[in-house]
Amino acid sequence: MQPRLKFYFSAGAALIALWPAAPVLAQTDYPLILENCGVTQTFLAAPESVVSAGQASTEILYSLGLGEKVTGTSVWFTEVLPEFAGLNAGIERLADNDASFESIVAKRPGLVTAQYEWHIGPQGIIATREQFADLQIPTYILPSDCIGKDNSAGSDGTRLQPYDMAGIYQGITELARIFDVTDRGQALVAALREREAAAVAQAEALQLDGTSAVFWFSSAEMDIDPYVAGNGGAPAWMMASLGLRNVVESAEEWPVVSWETIARADPDVIVIARMDRRRFEADDHLKKLAFLQSDPVASQMKAVRNGNIVIIDAHAMDPLIRNIAALEALAAALADLDLK
Template identity: 35%
Template structure:
């Protein structure tokens, strides 16, 4: 977390020093997950669903525009905690359309495309008919297949959000700081393989080859044992994991499936207990909110690089 805090601190200083220039011409139309979204002006009242959406706006200095949050994956990191302290929580889980509309948003920004359902925040067409724009984090698109995620693609998403809100200078500053920090990572050269274990007990849900897990593992110099599967996350089998016998296991720390629970399962399951990574406790830990595509990926990669460098492979 120290590297992440340093990264965000530098970005905050850059944002404070940067010029406030109006750069966006409205009306602005953006194709988002196959849906054309038109903004007559910069959004002023935003509902964010999922931590990735909330933290994107906080990182761009747009916290005052957030009128409600829902389905947050964990606490906001300390550098943004003050800005997030007064955010109104609409629902601990996915808020309904009725709850969302009560705060009169002009934009609903979702971290998952599935957030926009009739039994959720509302279908995108339904919201549009009511004059409410919607935006899905591009790597989370499902109605169209997103490109394999890269840090350059992630930086392009930050730039797009800067354009939407007419804060391109802030977005440019954030991108510059993230690029500089990303370049500080020295990929591991030991030829190590890794498993990204997100959740699941009987059937493990793991990081595959095309989204944030693959992107971060590549930055670390790790070979993803599920990297040949063209998907973000997949349901795998413990037998396939045992056959691959990864050198390192990345554990996603989530409130509903914490690291301690994962370690206990791996150590007690006869199928996995003899894995080299389990026997020697070669684990890296990443918070759930930093495991999906967003502004925390760079900081999380730096933190995991330090964890990886500290691991011993002496027998």
Template identity: 30%
Template structure:
């Protein structure tokens, strides 16, 4: 058990000046221009402006997609560790995850939930997480709580609350959220050129995938199934699957839900009659078990995707905001092209 003396010592060592971060009302970029160098630099993240006098040195991330954003930017040496379940996906063995090597370079702090104790033990100066991706009012792990401990925060843009009183998440299209985080973190860590090259490459990959989509206006109806038997957890317009589905040439049947990850009723799924179901492969209940449930669940018997056995599997890290999103678009686009041709 941590002693009061140990906690006091850690709190004394961890201040926002450790990563050079302070809340600022200055216009974006104003301070950095005035200084004549890269720092200080002011960024906006989920509506909060923060000024960095220097780059964070000991970042702790929560969840696989967030860790891989850091890896993609080449920032492993700025990380104190990551919190995530077993990261391996079904495509890692095929060499389709260029950032997986980061997991061998950065300390794996925990497979379980991130918490203040873990962050203090890691001597973190910045926590990169998201609302419901580590941050949560219910568990008391929030940017405000970390600030009191002298630790800065960066919030995953996909997870931004879209209102001051609402728990709904999402303020921009999912791919735009990914590009925003890459570009913003590029400024924070002075790797703007690297971030720009990543974004340019990702946009090209998405454009190449879209170029393969037939121009006949035929968009197969697609439903994202995450989990749940009584009620399915799925994706709304502000979660990664929306852009993955639509840019791959599909019609996202839950596009009217102005939130990120949400629960709906099976009757809604039946009514919208998806022609393809995309399964989110993660957790203790794997993709095969999820597919068996969908294929044997009586209320879904007449749904087109079930009748025609049109189920496509993507991994969790493909579907949450991550640098794997563009590759997921390309993979799904190829599958939907086959669906049209049958």
């Protein structure tokens, strides 16, 4: 049976259209003092400009209508959300990956935002927050990379608590306060929460009753153990939100698990990542599909036999606003799958 393939898309443009209907709230009362990932930052006024090191923070700034303040971006994982393609084309990309400290400082930004603490943090590969502070440049790291997470060892860090959208919503709210667009932040969070609730309700109506799943991100080589989602990151949040049981019991975000172990768990649904990068052969989702259908072990899983395979953008498996679109796509796909 051919797998039922589902790709997700974003509806970010619809969120922007909601702003005029949002209630106008009190303006930000400066000086604004925020505790951000263990660092106290004081803002005397809304920053005139911002440089972003991380696609997640860039797309939040765009979603808040702050694109005219963004003077440089870096750390890109995939194409920008379609509704921001024109805007993004007119903004300087300092680097596809890690911009240099010097290139960011040269833009004289009023704020530098980051998606991950390992880019701008205690061991920041771009710089430490203290280095920026010495130049009187405030920094802001998305709380989703700090809340319930220990980043002291390794680039990925260790989640001490399961991920949920609270850190993303906090990041939207706080960036809106920093730039004195509180009404836009509240409207964006409200719209995302509404979409999240609708996706959950759609899945609840299916009465999945512990339907099992596995998220396959990639593999260093096609015929060795894959990187799959454990119980710490965004895919685990998606599964828990929709009533799916993760067959991978590891507390790590992306553990390596053998196909024999996965096959013994025999998941009802397999979610595979589609990505632009080609670091590994298995980054290609078409090769993932071919492997599942031809491997002697993987091909015997009921998810493969029944065609219960869903394709989701790999970047949506990281903590960011795209998690909501991915949640919606997964909920819609579940309604179409053969889960009897």
